[in-house]
Amino acid sequence: MSDLIRVAVLGASGRMGAQTCAAVEAADGLQLVARLGRGDAPGAGTLAGADVAVDFTVPSVTEANVHALLDAGVHAVVGTTGWDDASRGRVTEHLGRVNAERAAAGLGGLGVLIAPNFGLSAVLAMTFAAKAARYFESAEVVELHHPNKVDAPSGTARHTAAAIARARAEAGLGPSPDATESGWEARGADVDGVRVHAVRLRGLVAHEEILFGNEGEQLVIRQDSFDRASFMPGVVLAVRSVGSRPGLTVGLEHVLDLS
Structure with missing residues (x-):
């Protein structure tokens, strides 16, 4: 070229x-x-x-x-x-x-x-999440977008969840604890064993929260894109x-x- x-x-x-x-x-x-x-x-x-x-x-x-x-x-x-x-x-x-x-x-x-996401902050959030995933018992992803988006969960959230799942598997972690027996539709999509929740709301552009939990502690990684x-x-x-x-x-x- x-x-x-x-x-x-x-x-x-x-x-x-x-x-x-x-x-x-x-x-x-x-x-x-x-x-x-x-x-x-x-x-x-x-x-x-x-x-x-x-x-x-x-x-x-x-x-x-x-x-x-x-x-x-x-x-x-x-x-x-x-x-x-x-x-x-x-x-x-x-x-x-x-x-x-x-x-x-x-x-x-x-x-x-x-690229599921071109935002540098989003790429960094996904990278940090993959590094953190091996250290926490529980992991879930919430993605929030404008209501004109045609697919759910977002490609970014799927990419994030898949990276988390790979890191957990490499660390020998089992599934996140979850005693749910009914109402699974309220638990979001299952992406390689990681639950992903999608919000569609007027006024949003593109946002993601990655939540990790252990007994007595929580880590939240949040990324916000306010403008394209x-x-x-x-x-x-x-x-x-x-x-x-x-x-x-x-x-x-x-x-x-x-x-």
């Missing part, structure tokens, strides 16, 4: 897409070359020679968009949620085929970076980084130096 990174934005007419367009235009070394809205299919004709495309669309189309971007030879940065193991697995398989063909042609590999502008440094960092990370990367924490 040349020093100048040409960027296309999918979902450019949405709130996150519009903010991303403005951030790309303001960033040194990035050039916005295409704005794709609803009904614009990503392909050679619409991507205008982009090196990287940022997807802020909706869960129902984001996987298909990523496959189309790979077929067009474009790196993908994805902020749309709704991904699961199966959809990520299909992208990994597609990347393997495409990058094998590119290697045979003497071309560099393509990268896809799926808070996500833009992470988006720009992802755009600049994805070209050097062939294959699938899930989570912005892998791009940050959090060792």
Whole structure:
């Protein structure tokens, strides 16, 4: 990839897409070359020679968009949620085929970076939670978002809970204590054994609380995004980084130096 990174934005007419367009235009070394809205299919004709495309669309189309971007030879940065193991697995398989063909042609590999959250504070909260998880008997996650969000729990909360579950398993911890026998619907979603609760409330943007408990003590990690502008440094960092990370990367924490 040349020093100048040409960027296309999918979902450019949405709130996150519009903010991303403005951030790309303001960033040194990035050039916005295409704005794709609803009904614009990503392909050679619409991507205008982009090196990287940022997807802020909706869960129902984001996987298909990523496959189309790979077929067009474009790196993908994805902020749309709704991904699961199966959809990520299909992208990994597609990347393997495409990058094998590119290697045979003497071309560099393509990268896809799926970030459940681009907020640096959110990424740090998730990282801290994974480190804390092994030391507490109980763990639960509460995510709070605006009522226009179409999926629940949020991708951020799922990512957080999965990381907590992995850390607990590595530490040899069993399930969190819970004597519930009825009314399980009130206990939230089960993400790898960690309960996740979703709130949808007018006036909110994106917020998360991670709660840990032991006998006689509690740790609460809370992250608040009050404005979508808070996500833009992470988006720009992802755009600049994805070209050097062939294959699938899930989570912005892998791009940050959090060792």
